[in-house]
Amino acid sequence: MSEVAVIPQNTKSAWVLPSRGIVGMACLIVAEAAIFLIFIVAYLYYIGKSLAGPTPHDVLDLPIFTSICLLSSSLTVHLAVSALHHGRRSLCSLWLAATVLLGSIFLAGTAHEWYQLIYRDGLTIRTNLFGTTFYSLVGLHATHVVVGLIMLSLALFFSLTGSMTSKDTGRLEVLSLYWHFVDAVWVVVFTVVYVLGR
Amino acid sequence: MATHAPVTDSVVNSAPRRLVLEVLHDWVTTVDHKKIGLMYIGYALIFLVIAGFEALLMRVQLSIPNNHFVSPQVFNQLFTMHGTTMVFFVGMPVLFGFGNYLIPLMIGARDMAFPRLNAFSFWIASFGGLLLYFSYLGGSGLYGAGSAPDVGWFAYAPLTAHVFSPGHSTDYWTLAILLSGIGSIGTALNIVTTIICMRCPGMKLNRMPLLVWLYLVMSCLVFVTVSPLTAAQIMLMLDRYLGSHFFDTQAGGSAVLWMHFFWIFGHPEVYVLILPSFAFANEIIPVYSRKAIFGYPAMVAASVGIGFISLSVWAHHMFTVGMGAGANTFFTLATMIISVPTGIKIFNWLATLWGGKIHFTASMMFAVGFLFQFLIAGLTGIMLSVAPFDWQLSASYFVVAHFHYVLVGAILFILFAAFYYWYPKMTGRLLSEKLGKWHFWIFLIGFHLTFDFMHIPGLEGMPRRIYTYEADRGWMMWNMIVSSGAIFQTIGTLLFVYNMVWSFIKGPIAGPDPWDAWTLEWSTTSPPPHYNFAIIPTVESRRPLWDLKHPDDPDSHYE
Numbered sequence A: 001m002s003e004v005a006v007i008p009q010n011t012k013s014a015w016v017l018p019s020r021g022i023v024g025m026a027c028l029i030v031a032e033a034a035i036f037l038i039f040i041v042a043y044l045y046y047i048g049k050s051l052a053g054p055t056p057h058d059v060l061d062l063p064i065f066t067s068i069c070l071l072s073s074s075l076t077v078h079l080a081v082s083a084l085h086h087g088r089r090s091l092c093s094l095w096l097a098a099t100v101l102l103g104s105i106f107l108a109g110t111a112h113e114w115y116q117l118i119y120r121d122g123l124t125i126r127t128n129l130f131g132t133t134f135y136s137l138v139g140l141h142a143t144h145v146v147v148g149l150i151m152l153s154l155a156l157f158f159s160l161t162g163s164m165t166s167k168d169t170g171r172l173e174v175l176s177l178y179w180h181f182v183d184a185v186w187v188v189v190f191t192v193v194y195v196l197g198r
Numbered sequence B: 001m002a003t004h005a006p007v008t009d010s011v012v013n014s015a016p017r018r019l020v021l022e023v024l025h026d027w028v029t030t031v032d033h034k035k036i037g038l039m040y041i042g043y044a045l046i047f048l049v050i051a052g053f054e055a056l057l058m059r060v061q062l063s064i065p066n067n068h069f070v071s072p073q074v075f076n077q078l079f080t081m082h083g084t085t086m087v088f089f090v091g092m093p094v095l096f097g098f099g100n101y102l103i104p105l106m107i108g109a110r111d112m113a114f115p116r117l118n119a120f121s122f123w124i125a126s127f128g129g130l131l132l133y134f135s136y137l138g139g140s141g142l143y144g145a146g147s148a149p150d151v152g153w154f155a156y157a158p159l160t161a162h163v164f165s166p167g168h169s170t171d172y173w174t175l176a177i178l179l180s181g182i183g184s185i186g187t188a189l190n191i192v193t194t195i196i197c198m199r200c201p202g203m204k205l206n207r208m209p210l211l212v213w214l215y216l217v218m219s220c221l222v223f224v225t226v227s228p229l230t231a232a233q234i235m236l237m238l239d240r241y242l243g244s245h246f247f248d249t250q251a252g253g254s255a256v257l258w259m260h261f262f263w264i265f266g267h268p269e270v271y272v273l274i275l276p277s278f279a280f281a282n283e284i285i286p287v288y289s290r291k292a293i294f295g296y297p298a299m300v301a302a303s304v305g306i307g308f309i310s311l312s313v314w315a316h317h318m319f320t321v322g323m324g325a326g327a328n329t330f331f332t333l334a335t336m337i338i339s340v341p342t343g344i345k346i347f348n349w350l351a352t353l354w355g356g357k358i359h360f361t362a363s364m365m366f367a368v369g370f371l372f373q374f375l376i377a378g379l380t381g382i383m384l385s386v387a388p389f390d391w392q393l394s395a396s397y398f399v400v401a402h403f404h405y406v407l408v409g410a411i412l413f414i415l416f417a418a419f420y421y422w423y424p425k426m427t428g429r430l431l432s433e434k435l436g437k438w439h440f441w442i443f444l445i446g447f448h449l450t451f452d453f454m455h456i457p458g459l460e461g462m463p464r465r466i467y468t469y470e471a472d473r474g475w476m477m478w479n480m481i482v483s484s485g486a487i488f489q490t491i492g493t494l495l496f497v498y499n500m501v502w503s504f505i506k507g508p509i510a511g512p513d514p515w516d517a518w519t520l521e522w523s524t525t526s527p528p529p530h531y532n533f534a535i536i537p538t539v540e541s542r543r544p545l546w547d548l549k550h551p552d553d554p555d556s557h558y559e
């Protein structure tokens, strides 16, 4: 329409802004970190305040092996991104598969731990404050692992069918950011639950 | 001006009328930031009327002593629903609505960064609002106890435990807030990403309109405030459904922990609401003073400062809990410090007005009202920040008066100003100035009758949340005055609603730039086309339209 002001155009200098995916994911990570922080504060606050047993010291074992699996999956997902970046798609699939496998081992470890706690030690979310804070904090983290695994499996599927190409590196990178975050949270949860809380 | 439209714009006689169903389908499936923004605003206005009506019922009940207009149970539900609705389903959506509508236009973008996430956030938040009100039907559940939630807007433990709140009313409250929180985080994420990644060429961070800056700070604040509330609501749900013991004092849980979690959200939340109000003031005051904003960098710095400081003051809501001298001192000082950046803002607005050629439109009148009332509200806030003073007045009507001075006197006033200012952009038609001025004066009288006089029964010891009181307390006259102010406010609001409806049909055509303003949204038609800008603009300064209208004296020479 003629009466509308026309703002002059200028293409002199390149105008580059950060990628949307990365910024969006960074925001999500900040928000999620705040959620975890509150659960962690509650955990720390209730350490040793349970009125009845069992206590963490009696029943918790250090999940060293599964933790190593989860942490090394950060490396494999990184390798998957860089493989995709260089256009080596089958290598990318391989690393993605390794990531999914390592993540699943971690999850299986948690499942086993919970099974033992519930049926051997009789600890449920209702038993005491330890049960309340333990299942909710570890469970919240496990939920994030499940979401990550679903996304990674989808990426693996697309990578195998060949619909993910090096053009999509940016997207896989965003996903890998999320996965790194899930791993980093585990470091904190591990420290709080299995080191400080025991 | 070169950019003024002749009165021939084609808002009236567009294409042949479409079927209602088609229009509806259009709106329900839209991902356009302008439509989503308008839906946010419309949805908030509906809830504003509902929650306003609840306030009216409470004021009728309190206007005379020993009144039995509503029962104590209903009164508890009324203040709970009023507070929850106003904060989560009026304040948040209306501010997000304006943000959604204006931010892409102001930074020269065609849409938000994630349009579908935008639609998702809106619908999930609005579903939360419906859920809250559905509690009136479904809340009694199997137990036949209560219907709407009645635990207060901060829902202190252990009142929310199953023993004290049987039935499902509290669950509706929790779920409604959880959903609204997810929506808020989604929209905030979208706003931050849009601002960082979608600016048009030349729109450097230090050239962004201040409104955009404030929404950036506000959205970052949402991440670290709404998320804790979400976490706390998850815990409450676990307590109520799975029998965990987070806030269960019988099993060693702590009721005070809930207070901390709630106010870690609650205090920054009030800043989440006030920052967009500052944002509107930052756009409206300069345009009607015909001057560029005074002290742009200081304004930005003060906004960021407020964002940070507001994270460290939450326990000023908990002085009466008995936190000990150390904590009391810390939170008193932290709370007082926040008035420094706030003061910077007030002085900058005054300096913008100073020597300006002020146009007293309805919008500007509301903005000036905002300025003075915000000042007074801040002063009563500082009074309450002094722990020993607060011990006397916490949970009294003085506190209620303090925060309504901010929420109504500042936020609602500047929101009205924003409506008068941007309504022409959104609809293509001007609101009636005459009705607008009536609206201003009537509302101003009502506001001051209600909220100035509400301080006094507070000082005389009238506690909040009581459903009635004895005649010999000496609170009667004050309560009568307070309630009568509500009538004026209702009339003012009805005038405003009438104005919006009437002007939508009959108002004068606005043209693209009715206020001779400077930011990019005024360079489009009113309402803007769905793609916003046919050609993505390039900007050289903070006031691109000024540069365009005054090529001989562009801003870029001075910045």
Ligand code: HEM
Pocket (backbone or CB within 6 Å): B154, B270, B271, B273, B274, B316, B317, B335, B336, B338, B339, B342, B377, B378, B379, B380, B381, B382, B383, B384, B385, B386, B390, B393, B394, B395, B399, B402, B403, B406, B407, B411
């Ligand atoms: C200089 C600024 C401010 C200061 C120093 C301040 C201080 C305080 C203090 C100390 C209280 C606690 C009173 C009590 O419960 O005993 C309080 C309550 C409150 N303030 Fe402010 N305030 C300020 C600005 C604001 C703003 C900008 C808003 C809203 C946008 C606000 C909204 C509230 C609300 C909603 C409550 C009460 C919540 C409740 O108990 O239900 N305040 N304020």
Ligand SMILES: [Cu+2]
Pocket (backbone or CB within 6 Å): B266, B267, B270, B313, B314, B316, B317
């Ligand atoms: Cu506060």
